[in-house]
Amino acid sequence: MQLPWKTKGIVLTAPLHEEVDNTVKFIREYLAPNGCNLICMQIRYRYQFKRHPECMGYDPLSEEDIKKIVRACKENGIRLLPKMNLHGHQSGLPNIPTDGILHGHHQKIPDIRDGLLRAYPELDETPDEPAFYSRSICLTNPLVKIILFDLIDELLEVFEADGMHIGCDEVLNIGLCPECRKYSNAKLFGDWVTAVHDHLASRGAEMLMWGDRFLNSAETGYQEFESSANGTDPAIDVVPKDILVCDWHYEKQTEYPSLAVYKNKGFRMLISPWRIREHTDNFIRYAIEHDEGQVEGLLLTTWCGSGDLARHMLYGEPGRWNHTEEIARMVRYIFEN
Ligand SMILES: [Zn+2]
Numbered sequence: 001m002q003l004p005w006k007t008k009g010i011v012l013t014a015p016l017h018e019e020v021d022n023t024v025k026f027i028r029e030y031l032a033p034n035g036c037n038l039i040c041m042q043i044r045y046r047y048q049f050k051r052h053p054e055c056m057g058y059d060p061l062s063e064e065d066i067k068k069i070v071r072a073c074k075e076n077g078i079r080l081l082p083k084m085n086l087h088g089h090q091s092g093l094p095n096i097p098t099d100g101i102l103h104g105h106h107q108k109i110p111d112i113r114d115g116l117l118r119a120y121p122e123l124d125e126t127p128d129e130p131a132f133y134s135r136s137i138c139l140t141n142p143l144v145k146i147i148l149f150d151l152i153d154e155l156l157e158v159f160e161a162d163g164m165h166i167g168c169d170e171v172l173n174i175g176l177c178p179e180c181r182k183y184s185n186a187k188l189f190g191d192w193v194t195a196v197h198d199h200l201a202s203r204g205a206e207m208l209m210w211g212d213r214f215l216n217s218a219e220t221g222y223q224e225f226e227s228s229a230n231g232t233d234p235a236i237d238v239v240p241k242d243i244l245v246c247d248w249h250y251e252k253q254t255e256y257p258s259l260a261v262y263k264n265k266g267f268r269m270l271i272s273p274w275r276i277r278e279h280t281d282n283f284i285r286y287a288i289e290h291d292e293g294q295v296e297g298l299l300l301t302t303w304c305g306s307g308d309l310a311r312h313m314l315y316g317e318p319g320r321w322n323h324t325e326e327i328a329r330m331v332r333y334i335f336e337n
Helices: 017-031 063-074 115-119 142-159 185-202 233-237 258-265 277-290 306-315 324-335
Strands: 007-013 038-042 079-083 091-094 163-165 206-210 244-248 268-272 295-300
Touching: 007 268, 007 306, 007 324, 017 063, 017 306, 038 295, 063 079, 063 142, 079 142, 115 142, 142 163, 142 185, 185 206, 185 233, 233 258, 244 258, 258 268, 258 277, 268 277, 277 324, 295 324, 306 324
Parallel strands: 007 038, 007 295, 038 079, 079 163, 163 206, 206 244, 244 268, 268 295
Antiparallel strands: none
């Protein structure tokens, strides 16, 4: 697909260790020749951190694993950025196939804490209660920045990256603990985003993040995962304008008022569709028609294991997750022709 923007990127989950070579081959033999120039690699805590090994997640990748991916990207002019989730999505149930992905869930049953909260359960915003959907980090505990900024630095270093995607989507648990309750959710979120931004800026790194918490659900009409119904959206007026906002929308829409929101507030943005062709077409068409210079490109989301996607696309193996083959069709639709 020909798009009128400079960036054509994809979010890949970091592969299992045993799938690293398949993912590298997919980057070299498919993504690079088809014009991909940005990969945000969702690694979360799945790296063999040296400063905080207690935070290592499931099947953590080694420095050597990461360097194989770094080399494949560098040799093909692809910008590679690590992606963490630095607020919500700290827990969930593992996806199928087991690939280290943690998804949120709605059941009131014990869920699996990811790296940081497994090591430091006291940093959970609701440590003693079942999470609704997914656990969140407490934003006022001073230990959070001390640990996470070390993890950020290690990832920037091993990925040789000039930026980072910090997630921050779908945060439903915020402002609930006794300390956080003293502040508005907009203040908590705005201060947190600004602090992470400033840390990245001090390392010369650009910050990307999901945009849903900046969109007022009632004003934009987006549903409460794609936008905020919990008071975080006024933070858009206090966070630094050089954040590159990734505006994800998966539901069926004919209008995308977020384009005007980011334009009016002075932000640059990427549009981020997912797997359903009609919805993706609507989003791209609207963005082309309503782009006033704020749109820098498209960042396709996938959410299947990158090894699963690679095996299906390189060798025709059946996808092991029920959405993988539909996602592969969207990858071809976006990156070919
Ligand atoms: Zn808190």
